[in-house]
Amino acid sequence: MPKPYPREFREDVVRVARNREPGVPLRQIAADFGISETCLQNWVRQATVETGARPGATKAESDEARELRKRVRLLEQENEVLRRAAAYFAQAHLPKMTYPLVKELAIDGIPVAVTCRVLKLARQPYYRWLANPVTSADLVEAYRANALFDAHRDDPEFGHRLLADEARDVGEPMADRTAWRIASRNGWWSAFGKRKARGHGKKAGPPVHDDLVQREFVADAPNRLWLTDITEHRTAEGKLYLCAVKDVFSNKIVGYSIDSRMKSRLVVNAIDNAAALRGDVAGCVVHSDRGSQFRSRKAIRALARHRMIGSMGRVGAAGDNAAMESFFSLLQKNVLNRRAWATREDLRIAIVTWIERTYHRRRRQPRLGRLTPVEFETIMTKNLALAA
Secondary structure, three states, rough: OOOOOOOHHHHHHHHHOOOOOOOOOHHHHHHHHOOOOHHHHHHHHHHHHHOOOOOOOOHHHHHHHHHHHHHHHHHHHHHHHHHHHHHHHHHOOOOOHHHHHHHHHHHOOOOOHHHHHOOOOOHHHHHHOOOOOOOOOHHHHHHHHHHHHHHHOOOOOOEEEEEHHHHOOOOOOOHHHHHHHHHHOOOOOOOOOOOOOOOOOOOOOOOOOOOOOOOOOOOOOOOOOEEEEEEEEEEOOOEEEEEEEOOOOOEEEEEEEEEEOOOHHHHHHHHHHHHHHHOOOOOEEEOOOHHHHHHHHHHHHHHOOOOOOOEOOOOOOHHHHHHHHHHHHHHHHEEEEEEEEOOHHHHHHHHHHHHHHHHOOOOOEEOOOOOHHHHHHHHHHHHHHHHO
């Protein structure tokens, strides 16, 4: 089953459909955004229901009904656990182990988490009882994590390289990169940092990721290297901010988020939207500058949640993210600077329409063999699948 489209993407498509020029059919709007006409009709119909223009169940009502059904199902499962447990423990010959009951209930469709919560059992010992072996790789990782944690506890100001040195001294050899991965996954950050500058002329903070790109903007497959950055533009209502995520393989904008405030949530939404649209993105390198939004804990946790790897360029080196800057330059010339924008809504519609309709499906690029990003990705994905 395909993953649902991000909410922000759906709202943008509905905005464009509602504000389309006379004579432009919904079929054309759906084709511009790469969705079916039926899907777009459903989105527009649901948006009409949400505004109260037509009768029907709103999303909030549907969510409430779904939560009630979920709660009823959970109560039924908990009641079944108690009933089966009473019968199970009433048997005189029954040994004192409770885990066989958990296994029987799991076979009958009762989740292990529900059974363990009702019977006040820990799940991990149950899974160990099922004889799921711990792999040697997991065991080595645990020993390394313990060594790094001990070193971090003793010297909180140490970075991952110094932590790796300390771990090697106690008999847990590992590469610096491995130490960084384990430390970043567990949030063991160095306590050392420069004093923040006050007033104007503030310097960018220390990077939370190494520069893994080194200006080599190449990728041999989708979801290997993404670039991201934030741009802004003024309207009569105030500034509008765009955070875009670009796949270096096809130059396609795989995700974006638009808001009136430049907070870390803008970056998190863009990453989440891109991951939702692309599917399996584990191991993908996401390269950015050292903006505070990209260095925030929320952004770091978003990368970890999708099992992606962060990368950051140097301070004041625009070339370290030149491929992303080139996209923003095109956006500036083709949309932002074309006229004065009265409202944020008008500018938002113009941005998403240009990205989805023009940049993705009509603008041919020399680097892609005079193909559009959508055409290039479609052809190359098939070739990669055949080669595999």
